[in-house]
Amino acid sequence: xxxxxxxxxxxxxxxxxxxxxxxxxxxxxxxxxxxxxxxxxxxxxxxxxxxxxxxxxxxxxxxxxxxxxxxxxxxxxxxxxxxxxxxxxxxxxxxxxxxxxxxxxxxxxxxxxxxxxxxxxxxxxxxxxxxxxxxxxxxxxxxxxxxxxxxxxxxxxxxxxxxxxxxxxxxxxxxxxxxxxxxxxxxxxxxxxxxxxxxxxxxxxxxxxxxxxxxxxxxxxxxxxxxxxxxxxxxxxxxxxxxxxxxxxxxxxxxxxxxxxxxxxxxxxxxxxxxxxxxxxxxxxxx
Numbered sequence: 001x002x003x004x005x006x007x008x009x010x011x012x013x014x015x016x017x018x019x020x021x022x023x024x025x026x027x028x029x030x031x032x033x034x035x036x037x038x039x040x041x042x043x044x045x046x047x048x049x050x051x052x053x054x055x056x057x058x059x060x061x062x063x064x065x066x067x068x069x070x071x072x073x074x075x076x077x078x079x080x081x082x083x084x085x086x087x088x089x090x091x092x093x094x095x096x097x098x099x100x101x102x103x104x105x106x107x108x109x110x111x112x113x114x115x116x117x118x119x120x121x122x123x124x125x126x127x128x129x130x131x132x133x134x135x136x137x138x139x140x141x142x143x144x145x146x147x148x149x150x151x152x153x154x155x156x157x158x159x160x161x162x163x164x165x166x167x168x169x170x171x172x173x174x175x176x177x178x179x180x181x182x183x184x185x186x187x188x189x190x191x192x193x194x195x196x197x198x199x200x201x202x203x204x205x206x207x208x209x210x211x212x213x214x215x216x217x218x219x220x221x222x223x224x225x226x227x228x229x230x231x232x233x234x235x236x237x238x239x240x241x242x243x244x245x246x247x248x249x250x251x252x253x254x255x256x257x258x259x260x261x262x263x264x265x266x267x268x269x270x271x272x273x274x275x276x277x278x279x280x281x282x283x284x285x286x287x
Contacts, residue, residue: 002017002018003016004017004098004101006105006131008103009135010028011027011028011135011136011138012026015106016047016050017098017108018095018096019047019095020047020050020054021047021092021094021096021110022037022050022051022053023051023140024037024051025037025051026051026282033162033163033229033231033284034052034162035161035162035252036051037049037051046092048088050092051160051161052158052159053088053092053158054091054142054157055092055158055159055258056090056142056144056157057090057091057112057125057153058088058089058153058154058260059156059159059259059260059265060088060212060243061085061262062263062265064084065078065119069266069269076120076121077120089121090120091110092159095110096108096127097109097110104132104133106131107129107131108129111126123146123147123148123152123153124147125145125147125148125154126147127142127143127144127145128141128142128143129141129142136283136284137283137284139280139281140158140280140281141278142277142278142279142280143276143278144156144270144276144277145273145274146270146274148272149272151271151272153267154270155260157239157256157257157258158256158258159256160256160282161252161253161254162252162254162255164250164251164252166203166205167225167226168203168204168222168224169201169203169204169222169223170198171198171199171200171202171222172198172213172216172219172221172242173199174213174214176189176190176191176192177189177191177193177196177211177213177214178211178212178214178261178262180262184210184262185262185263186212186264189214196209196211196213208246208247208248209244209245209246210243210246211244212262213242213243213244214240214241216239216240216242218236218239218257219233220232220233220242220255221233224287225287228286229286230285231284232282232283232285233280235280235281236280237278238259239257239258239278241259241260242256243255243258257278
């Protein structure tokens with residue numbers, strides 16, 4: 001599959017539009033910032049093993065595939081290997097079309113048609129990603145356009161896999177967290193517990209999480225002291241929820257800006273011909 005390469009100064013990005021509209025690699029001075037995508041993963045045509053992939057038209061799981069929106073109930077088919085609930089929408093599993101690309105920018109789109117009869121997402125939409133690379137940052141703008149003449153549920157997000165060093169630290173400020181059950185489905189919204197609080201910075205290795213936080217201010221910092229690198233992540237509205245995933249024993253951790261809480265896309269309405277959009281900027285500096 002053809003990759004698109006963006007490069008300027010110290011930064012380089014490889015995009016894999018045909019594999020879920022994903023980022024295959026993001027590096028600074030030849031050192032990976034995100035988990036690099038393997039050739040096998042790129043060839044699969046899907047982005048679930050990418051460095052970063054888009055979340056459209058929803059983030060995380062929908063319990064038992066039962067999507068409740070207003071007074072309607074829709075049944076969604078399973079779409080993720082080994083997971084008993086539909087997860088992370090359609091974009092990661094589809095080829096995206098290249099609209100534009102040059103040395104420092106690109107634009108790709110995905111058109112989703114109705115596939116409700118087969119248990120797929122029952123509403124038409126067009127998703128778009130715009131990438132912009134400069135000397136110090138990668139900006140990703142993502143949007144979802146409702147192509148229906150009615151209100152629909154809609155969400156967007158980005159799912160990056162950051163390289164995990166023993167000394168790296170995450171700093172972010174949130175107000176509430178969602179406790180989850182054994183199937184990683186939300187059960188209770190609570191004030192952020194001290195052990196889950198990253199406001200003063202803490203190592204991802206210090207706690208095992210796969211939880212959604214809200215009341216996020218849109219800013220997070222990741223520091224890799226041994227590399228003398230820092231990344232500032234700044235997300236525009238509507239990204240005011242954050243999923244933090246710190247699986248034990250893995251070489252990555254995830255900090256995912258999303259537009260709605262896990263399992264609650266049915267509460268996020270987008271009007272006829274409306275567009276839901278936001279931008280996330282990943283800015284690198286020297287410690």
